[in-house]
């Protein structure tokens with residue numbers, strides 16, 4: 001996982017079995033630093049380090065409580081060897 005930070009937004013970029021994915025680094029439960037949590041490249045999920053909610057990195061959907069709302073995901077593309085995230 002590579003964390004990309006701008007003034008307005010923090011996004012985690014993941015390589016899930018060769019597929020590049022980007023998800024907002026802000027848990028929908030209580031604004032926890034989602035992308036600092038452990039992630040599983042096999043099922044492409046991440047667990048929030050604050051209270052343990054699990055999210056699908058592809059869709060942003062919350063898979064377990066205490067979160068129940070999705071987080072934002074963003075398209076990722078590679079141009080001339082540079083990884084770009086459309087936020």
Ligand code: FES
Pocket residue numbers: 027028029030031032033048049050051052053066067
């Ligand atoms: S802030 Fe992420 S589960 Fe509570």
